[in-house]
Amino acid sequence: MLCWETVNESAIVEIRDLHYAVNSRLIFAGLDLTIARGRVTAFMGPSGTGKTTLLRLITGQTAPTSGKVLVAGTDLATLSRDGIYALRQRMGMLFQNGALLTDLDVFENVAFPLREHTRLPERLIRDLVLTKLQAVGLRGAVLLMPGELSGGMARRVALARAIIMDPEILIYDEPFVGLDPISMGVILRLIRRLNDALGITSIVVSHDVQEICSVADAVFLLSGGKVVAQGTPQQLQSSQSEIVRQFVGGLADGPVPFHYPAGDYYTELLARDEAC
Amino acid sequence: MRNSHTLNLGTGLFVLLGFAALFFLTTQTTSRGLSFGSKPHYDVTAKFDNVGDLKVGSPVSMAGVEIGRVSDISFDSKDYKAVVVMRLDSRYNQIPSDSDASIYTQGLLGGKFVGLTAGGGETYLKDKDHIDFTQSAFVLENLIGQFLANFGKTAAGAGTDTAATPAAAPAATPAKEKTK
Amino acid sequence: MPGELRNRLVTTLVETGAMVRFLFRILAGVPRALLRFDLVVAQVYNAGALSLVIIMLSGLFVGMVLGLQGFQLLQRFGSEEALGIAAAIGLVKELGPVVTALLFAGRAGTALASELGLMRATDQLSAMEMMAVDPVQRVVVPRFLGGIIAMPLLAAIFSMIGIYGAQLVGVQFMGVDSGSFWSQMRSGVDLVDVTEGIVKSGAFGIACSLIAVYEGYHAEPTAEGVGRATTRTVVTSAVTTLFLDYLITAMFLK
Numbered sequence: 001m002l003c004w005e006t007v008n009e010s011a012i013v014e015i016r017d018l019h020y021a022v023n024s025r026l027i028f029a030g031l032d033l034t035i036a037r038g039r040v041t042a043f044m045g046p047s048g049t050g051k052t053t054l055l056r057l058i059t060g061q062t063a064p065t066s067g068k069v070l071v072a073g074t075d076l077a078t079l080s081r082d083g084i085y086a087l088r089q090r091m092g093m094l095f096q097n098g099a100l101l102t103d104l105d106v107f108e109n110v111a112f113p114l115r116e117h118t119r120l121p122e123r124l125i126r127d128l129v130l131t132k133l134q135a136v137g138l139r140g141a142v143l144l145m146p147g148e149l150s151g152g153m154a155r156r157v158a159l160a161r162a163i164i165m166d167p168e169i170l171i172y173d174e175p176f177v178g179l180d181p182i183s184m185g186v187i188l189r190l191i192r193r194l195n196d197a198l199g200i201t202s203i204v205v206s207h208d209v210q211e212i213c214s215v216a217d218a219v220f221l222l223s224g225g226k227v228v229a230q231g232t233p234q235q236l237q238s239s240q241s242e243i244v245r246q247f248v249g250g251l252a253d254g255p256v257p258f259h260y261p262a263g264d265y266y267t268e269l270l271a272r273d274e275a276c
Numbered sequence: 277m278r279n280s281h282t283l284n285l286g287t288g289l290f291v292l293l294g295f296a297a298l299f300f301l302t303t304q305t306t307s308r309g310l311s312f313g314s315k316p317h318y319d320v321t322a323k324f325d326n327v328g329d330l331k332v333g334s335p336v337s338m339a340g341v342e343i344g345r346v347s348d349i350s351f352d353s354k355d356y357k358a359v360v361v362m363r364l365d366s367r368y369n370q371i372p373s374d375s376d377a378s379i380y381t382q383g384l385l386g387g388k389f390v391g392l393t394a395g396g397g398e399t400y401l402k403d404k405d406h407i408d409f410t411q412s413a414f415v416l417e418n419l420i421g422q423f424l425a426n427f428g429k430t431a432a433g434a435g436t437d438t439a440a441t442p443a444a445a446p447a448a449t450p451a452k453e454k455t456k
Numbered sequence: 457m458p459g460e461l462r463n464r465l466v467t468t469l470v471e472t473g474a475m476v477r478f479l480f481r482i483l484a485g486v487p488r489a490l491l492r493f494d495l496v497v498a499q500v501y502n503a504g505a506l507s508l509v510i511i512m513l514s515g516l517f518v519g520m521v522l523g524l525q526g527f528q529l530l531q532r533f534g535s536e537e538a539l540g541i542a543a544a545i546g547l548v549k550e551l552g553p554v555v556t557a558l559l560f561a562g563r564a565g566t567a568l569a570s571e572l573g574l575m576r577a578t579d580q581l582s583a584m585e586m587m588a589v590d591p592v593q594r595v596v597v598p599r600f601l602g603g604i605i606a607m608p609l610l611a612a613i614f615s616m617i618g619i620y621g622a623q624l625v626g627v628q629f630m631g632v633d634s635g636s637f638w639s640q641m642r643s644g645v646d647l648v649d650v651t652e653g654i655v656k657s658g659a660f661g662i663a664c665s666l667i668a669v670y671e672g673y674h675a676e677p678t679a680e681g682v683g684r685a686t687t688r689t690v691v692t693s694a695v696t697t698l699f700l701d702y703l704i705t706a707m708f709l710k
Contacts, residue, residue: 059586085588099583102575116589158583280494287497290505294609297616298654304638305544305619305645 018067045222092162152183318403328413376409499602519621540641543622552615557660561693572672573682603665611657
């Protein structure tokens with residue numbers, strides 16, 4: 001039986017001096033951050049800063065080039081394949097588009113982790129599935145196929161599936177993308193309630209500033225592979241940093257430039273005229 | 277969730293059809309027929325001067341009926357003859373010991389086979405017996421050589437001088453030989 | 457340009473190596489996957505039962521063409537009675553395994569590749585990984601097993617229907633004697649020939665199934681990526697099948 005003792009009692013995920021490069025493109029250079037246990041932590045940042053990559057590093061799907069990723073006190077690099085699988089059973093992840101298995105109905109999708117990892121009797125599985133579906137408000141949709149669900153409903157079913165094994169960490173990868181305001185509100189409510197009711201840690205990656213700031217306890221703003229700002233949502237709103245102001249305010253130009261790098265505009269225009 | 281009942285039924289039917297096809301191919305298209313495993317048989321040996329292109333697996337027949345197959349062809353370096361082992365169906369166990377074995381050709385240009393002609397003896401062939409009377413395969417070149425030799429003889433006319441025989445020396449003409 | 461050719465060769469070598477390693481990974485997961493036999497049965501249905509119609513139709517037409525062409529050719533030598541053995545040998549040894557493999561690659565192979573590619577593109581495979589379920593074992597191995605079980609059976613069905621198609625044309629339409637048709641076939645076709653056909657279809661089954669699941673599993677998670685994966689499945693399966701066909705034929709031609 002493995003012992004999951006944490007060094008820092010209040011930190012469930014620690015990232016120390018993380019470097020990660022893909023095809024000689026440096027995504028993270030010396031990233032340091034700590035995710036507190038029992039809280040809703042949000043990661044925000046412009047597109048392409050590697051927010052999803054960070055999630056993959058936390059879940060062990062990708063290995064860092066250098067640096068440490070500790071989950072519940074254990075360095076992921078020291079774990080074998082089985083070890084990582086065992087760790088993942090204590091995590092739940094909600095993918096951007098739900099990622100439900102298309103050949104199974106809603107019930108079987110939510111029951112999937114139970115069927116694969118446990119030998120619970122059918123009646124118990126049924127009770128658990130219905131309970132989790134009730135928590136996300138979709139108990140009535142239990143016999144539908146994923147193709148018959150709207151985007152928001154699919155995501156809620158995926159959420160029920162993510163919590164079916166009572167994980168300690170819940171990870172949300174861009175949960176608000178493409179949702180109407182009502183569905184967005186539903187998901188927001190669920191994130192907060194599940195976090196508090198189940199006593200878990202929630203990690204949310206998103207760039208919907210207003211939405212996520214309404215439920216998060218701590219926010220990290222990533223840009224250029226580093227943490228450029230962190231704190232509570234209130235601290236971020238009142239921050240004077242330029243990059244924070246641009247991101248929070250949705251400004252078109254600022255530290256994140258409007259123009260993709262290019263040569264001098266007039267030179268290029270004139271060059272084309274000359275070629276005629 | 278696709279109805280697992282239709283799924284299982286469909287797969288079962290498919291697999292059944294597939295095995296039926298395999299069964300058809302192995303039994304209805306080959307000469308094996310519905311025989312599984314080897315039938316009871318006994319082996320008989322015979323020596324020939326020349327087996328031509330007789331192959332292992334060529335039929336052995338008597339009165340035109342197939343009674344067995346050639347199971348082995350080898351060469352005896354002591355008396356320079358071909359040794360042919362024939363596997364005969366045990367149903368046909370009343371073949372006289374003094375029968376003779378000859379190598380014939382199927383049709384005009386077909387493959388070779390061994391034909392047995394019954395002798396008049398009282399004892400029958402048993403397992404590991406030996407057929408003493410054999411006739412070798414018909415080799416086309418020998419026939420041509422012999423024909424040319426005879427042609428040369430008659431062309432020489434009534435003369436007793438047989439020196440006019442052409443250079444093509446006939447090879448051993450097919451004749452009944454007692455072999456041991 | 458020799459440089460580009462060399463690059464192509466190197467890429468092909470690397471891909472072949474990756475595919476073989478993937479094969480080992482699949483084989484390692486076979487025992488566990490057999491415990492979930494219902495998954496394998498579902499895949500045998502997908503690969504085999506759903507391909508039955510195209511295989512049977514093609515077998516019938518190919519057999520009938522064989523009957524026509526064979527009859528015309530043999531008629532020149534006055535050996536129409538040999539139509540049975542000509543059709544049987546042609547189908548059992550060559551046309552059955554090869555044409556079935558090509559049709560399989562087109563129908564079942566593309567279905568496998570696009571299915572897996574779509575699962576890759578919609579994060580279903582990543583989701584399984586996150587739920588600590590090995591996607592290779594759960595999704596890939598049953599499909600692979602389904603393919604290699606279905607292929608020899610389909611090839612046998614193709615050959616059987618083809619022979620009857622040839623018989624239909626030769627005996628019913630062209631007037632070849634039915635008795636001679638079958639008796640000449642029986643004396644001319646040996647168990648070795650049927651075995652050769654079965655070995656071929658088994659080998660083709662392994663190759664085509666492996667290529668299909670490999671391309672699908674490693675497809676790029678975009679719409680074009682899935683499309684590319686399906687195209688490559690058909691092309692690679694076809695070339696590999698014909699290459700293996702030559703190898704096995706030569707092997708049996710001791």
